[in-house]
Amino acid sequence: MAKCPICDAEAAPRSVNPSFPFCTTRCKTIDLGKWMNEEYRIPVPDSELDEDDDAGASDGSSDAASKTPKDMRH
Numbered sequence: 001m002a003k004c005p006i007c008d009a010e011a012a013p014r015s016v017n018p019s020f021p022f023c024t025t026r027c028k029t030i031d032l033g034k035w036m037n038e039e040y041r042i043p044v045p046d047s048e049l050d051e052d053d054d055a056g057a058s059d060g061s062s063d064a065a066s067k068t069p070k071d072m073r074h
């Protein structure tokens with residue numbers, strides 16, 4: 001029986017476990033996230049994160065111009 005490299009739980013065989021060699025999809029995702037973190041670890045120069053919290057106010061003005069062409073021919 002294979003063991004999940006993430007939580008060390010028993011992982012079901014590949015035939016019945018799409019997340020093999022992990023026990024669950026969750027553990028698979030965790031492992032993936034680890035890799036992503038490694039890859040995305042880029043050296044960031046001294047930069048300031050300026051978060052602009054701008055709440056956009058939507059104006060509820062609807063100009064409904066419905067056109068109904070009355071062109072009925074016999």
Ligand SMILES: [Zn+2]
Nearest residue numbers: 004007023027
């Ligand atoms: Zn697991």
